Amino acid sequence: MDKVKILAVGRHEEILQTVVRLVNNNPEWEGVGAVTDKDAVQQFDHQVIDVILLCGGIEPESESNLRAYFTAHRPAVTIIQHYGGGSGLLTAEVYEALRRKSQTL
Template identity: 50%
Template sequence: MQTNILYIGRDPEITVVMNRLLNARPEWKGLCFCTDDEALAVCSTQHIDLILLGNGIEDEEESQLRNKLQALCPNAKIIQHYGGGSGLLYGEIMTALG
């Protein structure tokens, strides 16, 4: 069974890298976006297991975004991911999915 992972970040180049990393593993399906609207639209149509919040999201907007995401995906775990190598990403995801 595939794990659906939503990534939201503001940097388009990092978002492309995250998309590549998340979709490199056959057990993960990465859905990566730079805008809240795109991410929220996906949440309303697909089951999401884990949500990664990336860099560039301001504190105030992060709080509002978390509230919206929790309303749409109440069972998804939300964690912050600010970078690091693919090994760190794998570790964060595996710990979150526990």
């Protein structure tokens, strides 16, 4: 089974590194991170991303633009607003989003 590819986007480098590390601790997932909108779009365009985590610090206009871009170019992508709260919450958020997605397929 292929790993679920997760792109985490956030403005705080240290927090983003932690989120990516937590994602990569799950053997079913593969995570990458992006601090800027440009980097997020480039990563999204050059690999198959299954889930996008929108982490803290993203300005409302940037978040809106990113959501619009991602869904316009790959409508099936799952976008999660990640509020922090540790590995348990992160895991629950991703599994819940994947569960909902599998129910709609």
